[in-house]
Amino acid sequence: MDETGKGDHDMGQETNTQAVRYAEAVADDDMLHEDDLRRMRDEYCERRKLSGTVAADAQWADEPFDHWLAGLSAQPRAIDDASIAALVVGMTVTLSIRDALIMSLVAGDTCADKRTMMDFASRSHAPDVQSRMCRELQGAFFDERRRPDEPRCRAGADMLVAMADRVPESFSVQPLAVLAYVMWWMGDSRAVAFALRCLMLDEDCSLAAIVCSAYQRGVMPAWMGAGPHHDAA
Structure with a gap:
């Protein structure tokens, strides 16, 4: 449901993002209810129509990404309900926000910074952003010297x-x-168990299907000795 359009310059002047304002209301009673999350989703979709996807996506992800990165730091903080609600709704509306989270964990250190994540989330169709994402993922999966940053990945998990x-x-x-x-x-x-749980909820989730297929075919990242497109011994 991505659309093109120019953002509203006034949006960036707000001291708090629309996402966090709504998420804080959701989290007031310490429960994340489906009806509240749906209202957040509807508001986000409306923002994207009115202001354009670039501005709306950047505004929605702004503060939640701060909390996400704080959770990946050397002294990680537990993620709060407001950020959980905003990120989950964001991923439901646009997979670009989901992909930004993936890149902050799988790609190199340079992708675990706010500016880069915002580009992945709000400018995913820009040629320079697409090129960088492809380059980083190819390096992660095909270069056997590129190993996971385990503390960061565990914190993200x-x-x-x-x-x-x-x-x-x-x-x-x-x-x-x-x-x-x-x-x-x-x-x-355990990746398989999470992927299967995901597919039980949504059989059309292509990312979960990719993970299941990779394990079935013995395809693993190059650092494990069996890179993509090669069967493991």
Whole structure:
């Protein structure tokens, strides 16, 4: 449902993003209810129509990405309900936000910074952004010298588990898919269980299907000794 359009310059002047304002309201009673998340989703979709996807996506992801990166730091913080709600809704509306989270874990250190994540989330169709994503993923999967940053990946996995556990099943599909993908990248066999759980909720989730297919064919990242497109011995 990506659309093109120019952003509203006034949006960037707000001290708090629309995502966090709505998420804080959702989190007030310490529960993430499906009706509240659906209202957040509808508001986000309306913002994208009115202001264009670039501006709306950047605004929606702004503060939640700060909390995500804080959770990946050397002294990680537990992710709060407001950020969980905003990120889960964001991933449901546009896979670009999901892909930004993936890149912050799977790609090199240079992709785990705010500016780069914002580009992946809001400018995913820009040629320079697409080129960088392809380059980083190819390096991660085909260069045997590129190994997972285990502390960062584990911290990200913990946040993704928290997301999946705090939201209704209908909103847990994308967090589970990212979790499965990151576990595959780390060589953790639990990736299959997360991918299958995801597919039970949404049989059309292509990312989860890719993870299952990779394990069935013995395809693993190059650092494990069997890169993509080659069967493991």
